[in-house]
Amino acid sequence: MFANFGLLAKRSLSGIAWVYVLFAIVSFLFITLPQSLITALRMEAIMSDDPLLSLGLVTGLGYLTTVLAIVGGLLVGTLQSGLSRAARIALVDGPTALGGFGGALKASYARFLPVMGCLLLYGVGIFIGSLLCLLPGLAVAYLGMAGVYLCASKDEGAWDALMHSGRLTTKYIGPCAVLVVVAIVVGGILLGVNLGLAALFVSVLGMWGTFTSTLIVTLLGIPVGYLMWMLGMATFATIETAESQVAISK
Secondary structure: OHHHHHHHHHHHHHOHHHHHHHHHHHHHHHHHHHHHHHHHHHHHHHOOOOHHHHHHHHHHHHHHHHHHHHHHHHHHHHHHHHHHHHHHHHHHHOOOOOOHHHHHHHHHHOOHHHHHHHHHHHHHHHHHHHHHOHHHHHHHHHHOOOHHHHHHHOOOOHHHHHHHHHHHHHHOHHHHHHHHHHHHHHHHHHHHHHHHHHHHHHHHHOOHHHHHHHHHHHHHHHHHHHHHHHHHHHHHHHHHHHHHOOOOOO
8 A cells, every 4th residue: 555655646746636735725715714714703703892793793704604614615525535536547547547637637526426425425424323322433434434435436326335445444454444543643643733833823812823723734734634645545546456456557
């Protein structure tokens, strides 16, 4: 999986990386930034001299931005997930098969509706599992984690992709476990950095410190998130091609 990660990192520079960054910037500008701003304004409204009027206005804007964030998050998340198709093409068919930025962008929406359906089904499964208990939710998250990749890159239906993911993740536990551990460690580091920066900026900027630290960590998280995404794609491509005996293009 690490060899395939290196191959994907090299081959992604011709197009996949820039499409991923484009989606990340759109997400930052239209989802993270408005939500963080509304949160900061709500805190300022609570501390204002006329909190009822200002807080009501900010709360109304908050509902609007929340709806936009949910819709936008689903759209951007689907497109980012659709890049799984581009990653597999780059690894299996070779670096010239994708066709640069335009090819990667086209691959990201080639299976838009099935990938969205797979994301929603996966999310509902985790939610229901979490309602029952934490462990069933974690189990669903683990078993289905390759589902979107399979749906986007292998033209499988949402349900079939998630079932196929369950078979792969139980058969190839080693690579999948490594991916999970790395994700937990990286997530913990980012959380620690976020808390540390929040404490620092709050002491300097007051209530706007959290807003500032969130934006900084989000921007720093774009390259980190891309590295983790490539590791995930390399892992899923490794176990999927091992099962189907498809060779990775060298």
